Amino acid sequence: MKRLFVSHEKRSVTDLGGAWKFSLDPKKTGIENGWQNGLPTGETVIVPSVWNTELRNLMYEGWGWYEKKFKTQGGTLYFEFEAVMTEATVWLDGKEIKKHYGAFTPFEIIVNDVLEGEHTLVVLADSTIDKNSFPQRYTDWFNYGGIARDVSVSNLKGVSILLNHVKYELSSDLGSASVWCTLELYNASNEKTSAPVSIKIGDEVIYCEQIALDAYQAMTINTPKVKLENIELWNMDSPKLYTVIASTDTDDLIDKIGFRKIEVKSLDILLNGKRVELLGVNRHEEHPDWGFAFPAKLMKKDIDLIVDMGCNTIRGSHYPNSKIFVDMLDERGILFWSEIPMWGCGFSEQSLADPIIKERGLNMQKEMVKYYYNHPSIVIWGMHNEIATYHENSYELSREWSAYLRENGGNRLITHASNHPLKDRDMGFDDIICINIYHGWYRYGGYEGKLSDWDKMIEEFRQRRIENGWEDKPVIMSEFGAGALAGFHSHFDTVRWSEEYQRDLMEYCLELFHKTDYMRGTYLWQFCNIRTSPSMDMNRVRYFNNKGILDEYRNPKAAYFKVKELYTKYANEMKK
Ligand code: ADA
Numbered sequence: 001m002k003r004l005f006v007s008h009e010k011r012s013v014t015d016l017g018g019a020w021k022f023s024l025d026p027k028k029t030g031i032e033n034g035w036q037n038g039l040p041t042g043e044t045v046i047v048p049s050v051w052n053t054e055l056r057n058l059m060y061e062g063w064g065w066y067e068k069k070f071k072t073q074g075g076t077l078y079f080e081f082e083a084v085m086t087e088a089t090v091w092l093d094g095k096e097i098k099k100h101y102g103a104f105t106p107f108e109i110i111v112n113d114v115l116e117g118e119h120t121l122v123v124l125a126d127s128t129i130d131k132n133s134f135p136q137r138y139t140d141w142f143n144y145g146g147i148a149r150d151v152s153v154s155n156l157k158g159v160s161i162l163l164n165h166v167k168y169e170l171s172s173d174l175g176s177a178s179v180w181c182t183l184e185l186y187n188a189s190n191e192k193t194s195a196p197v198s199i200k201i202g203d204e205v206i207y208c209e210q211i212a213l214d215a216y217q218a219m220t221i222n223t224p225k226v227k228l229e230n231i232e233l234w235n236m237d238s239p240k241l242y243t244v245i246a247s248t249d250t251d252d253l254i255d256k257i258g259f260r261k262i263e264v265k266s267l268d269i270l271l272n273g274k275r276v277e278l279l280g281v282n283r284h285e286e287h288p289d290w291g292f293a294f295p296a297k298l299m300k301k302d303i304d305l306i307v308d309m310g311c312n313t314i315r316g317s318h319y320p321n322s323k324i325f326v327d328m329l330d331e332r333g334i335l336f337w338s339e340i341p342m343w344g345c346g347f348s349e350q351s352l353a354d355p356i357i358k359e360r361g362l363n364m365q366k367e368m369v370k371y372y373y374n375h376p377s378i379v380i381w382g383m384h385n386e387i388a389t390y391h392e393n394s395y396e397l398s399r400e401w402s403a404y405l406r407e408n409g410g411n412r413l414i415t416h417a418s419n420h421p422l423k424d425r426d427m428g429f430d431d432i433i434c435i436n437i438y439h440g441w442y443r444y445g446g447y448e449g450k451l452s453d454w455d456k457m458i459e460e461f462r463q464r465r466i467e468n469g470w471e472d473k474p475v476i477m478s479e480f481g482a483g484a485l486a487g488f489h490s491h492f493d494t495v496r497w498s499e500e501y502q503r504d505l506m507e508y509c510l511e512l513f514h515k516t517d518y519m520r521g522t523y524l525w526q527f528c529n530i531r532t533s534p535s536m537d538m539n540r541v542r543y544f545n546n547k548g549i550l551d552e553y554r555n556p557k558a559a560y561f562k563v564k565e566l567y568t569k570y571a572n573e574m575k576k
Contacts, residue, residue, distance in 0.1 A: 001106065001149075001323055002322075005256060005327070007253065008253065010250060010252045011154050014153050015152050016151040016152055019045075019047075020046075021068070022064065023035075023041065023064070025124075035122065036094055037093075037120070039065055039122070042067065048146075050290070050291035050293050051145055052144050052146075061128060064146055065123070066146075070119060071117065072153070075112075075155055076111070076155070076160075076216075077110070077114050077153055077154070078109070078153065078155075078160075079108060079111070082150045082323065083104055085145050085292065086125075086145070088126075090123050091123075092111055092120070093120055094120075094122075101360060103134075103292075105320055106367070110188075112190070121153075123151075131351070134340070136347055137346060138535045140343065141530060141531075141532055142532055143533060144291035144292045146293070157188055158187070158188060158189050158251065159185055159249075162184040162253075164244065165182040166179065166201070167179070167181065167410065168180075174231070174261060174272055176229045176231055177227070178226070178227055180223050180226070182220065183222075184220050186219075187218075189216075191215050193215075194210055196208065201257070202242045234376040236271065238333070239376070241258050244257055257374050264431050264474060267518065269413070269474050269520050276520075276574070278521025278522065278523070279310060280312070280313035280521065280522060280523040281523060281549075282315045283306070283527040284526070284530045285325065288553075299328060302554070303325075305527075306334070310571050312335060313336065313379075314337070314527075315336075315382070316336060316338050317339070317385070317479075318341050320340070326338075326377060330377045337379070339368075339383070340383075342384035342385060344386035345419075347387055348388075352396075358400070361401065362401060369381075381409050381413075389425060390425060395425050398426035402414050414431050415430045415431065417435075418434060421435045421461050421464070422464055427470060428468065428470070432476055433476070434476045435476070436480070437480060439457060439480070440482060441482045441483070454508075458516055462518060465518065474520035475520065476522065480509050480513075480524065481509075481526060482496070482501060483545075484498060484499045484501065484546060485499075499557045500558060502558070503558040506549065509522075509524075514566075524563065525547050526549075527550065528552055528554055529544045529547070532544060
């Protein structure tokens, strides 16, 4: 997995990116034809990538096969896949070694006793949408298929470190921290092995023990608490990161952490005790030429644009983003909201009680927490987006998922994005209330699609907060916006799809929310246009969601400059 820093000095990792043999399988006959042993024919593609951006494959949904031959000195191999869309089945030399469901979270595979020499790795990526899939058919993004993020293989030797979650409690003056770690160890040797296991944070060794494990045994350890004095905090203007090295005599795992506290106190969001107004954008990690196989170089460009706009936060709508992107946010002090790909309008009320849907969703929450736990920039876990939160099935699901995140998710605020602010029953589970509404663009629920609808809604929701005892929960407008076709201008400010209409709507909304006493932030919809699913039909001109304040090639529309002016003004007010 690519990171912004070296994550192993002792472990030898081979990047399996580059040329793979590839074949589509529209009839889904590959298994009966033995393709798991190796592909009979195929073209060469570059991994990571998605097949839909190749010529003629745009609309292909279904099975895609990948094959890679690689050489190894043998022993215990550790494969890491950062993202395969959407279901992955993996074979090594014809033997199935993994099935994984979920497009945007990593998974790994340990294979013992591999012989020295050349081996064949085959991956079946299945992007088929069915009644149990995340997302469902009706979803406002494009269903890309393929091996979209990095693949690597390592040789594990002796006692190895598979995971290290750094946990801490800050003292009340935030000057020191009580720190401990949850370590997952694995003995990659075929005999009982004893090894020194140590953890260093910055210059301080916080743990050092001799640990013995049986052959191929896994073990989870919670290390004792240690006090670290004179902590330098991770702040937005000085995002101090500490290097954490967990190592044994034969293996290591290097990561970065930051010490910070995010909390809510009587309507305010506090980062390290200081009030923050969230000035944010929703961003898909998507580009029409690369799909979800998003290049790191462009991530930096997106962040530069977002920072230039005066933002201090990004919502990773609507799925976990690449690790290297979140590393960049850690380095630059930008707050991040991470969520799972549960885009609600496609999920029926009944599906929310379906055991497969619930299990898949919870598993995605677990994987998100597992792989992203150490990132200081992630301050919000999003449970889901726009599901039927007025229904009891949703209530049960949110109850279970919020309990899981609260117990296991570290110091983060929990939320869900709701498009039913006046009927939502799940907001009581949240630390911050997040509302998606498009007044001034769509007509719905007795509202007329006019900007003036906002005033009515703000007053109605004020009342609802009081009736439900939610007065202390900050409210964030997590989506609002209007479509604009880049280059389409009008003298008349009421002409929809013009850059001027979008710009004026953004100005109206941002100024209104900024001065609304119970609101503490905004995530405008959206950073840039995205390619979307044909299931959205005529609603989406060009089959793009055109609500970006930049177009899909990151060229600014008029709204970009207005947002920049306003967010910069609000950011300066915060400094006073
Ligand atoms: C919803 C949804 C977004 C997008 C938006 C829109 O709020 O969460 O993904 O579809 O609506 O453009 O209508």
